[in-house]
Amino acid sequence: MPVELDDTDIAILKSLMEDGRKSFRTISRELKISTPTIKARYDRLVNIGLIKSIRPEIDVTMISNSNKKSLSDDLIESLKVKKKHFHLNIDNLKVKMQCDFCKGPINDKPKVLKFANIERFFCCISCRSDYKEKYGGRIQSIIEKHRENKKN
Numbered sequence: 658m659p660v661e662l663d664d665t666d667i668a669i670l671k672s673l674m675e676d677g678r679k680s681f682r683t684i685s686r687e688l689k690i691s692t693p694t695i696k697a698r699y700d701r702l703v704n705i706g707l708i709k710s711i712r713p714e715i716d717v718t719m720i721s722n723s724n725k726k727s728l729s730d731d732l733i734e735s736l737k738v739k740k741k742h743f744h745l746n747i748d749n750l751k752v753k754m755q756c757d758f759c760k761g762p763i764n765d766k767p768k769v770l771k772f773a774n775i776e777r778f779f780c781c782i783s784c785r786s787d788y789k790e791k792y793g794g795r796i797q798s799i800i801e802k803h804r805e806n807k808k809n
Contacts, residue, residue, distance in 0.1 A: 660705060660752045660767075665690060669698055670707075677711045704776040707752050758784035758791075772796050773803035 662670075665688070672684045681699065685692040702708045754763040757777040767778040768785045779785040789796065
């Protein structure tokens with residue numbers, strides 16, 4: 658079952674599409690929603706796999722001619738391709754989710770495993786428990802690091 662994004666999720670995505678460098682604080686002021694809520698929603702969008710990365714948009718016209726000579730033609734061409742801007746209609750967006758263990762589709766409400774600031778989503782209880790068994794050591798070390806960072 659795809660996850661349906663609410664108005665807050667959509668507003669955050671629209672804000673980031675305008676300028677991906679905005680801080681959570683700036684977005685919270687813009688949307689009149691608390692900063693921790695913006696951060697939690699952003700983390701959730703990353704965790705479900707909708708936001709894959711934040712990348713710079715490079716304007717190749719800003720690169721000086723002397724620098725262009727030292728760059729390969731392939732690199733300059735790839736920068737030009739990435740420069741093209743696109744817009745995505747994100748109203749009424751539903752996100753297809755994939756199980757973090759078996760990589761199969763999540764057709765029902767996902768089974769969630771939360772630890773530290775991380776959420777993992779699974780198609781069934783079996784995948785969630787198999788994931789915990791396989792990665793239990795890593796999960797524990799992440800939890801311990803998170804606790805240390807909170808103390809400092």
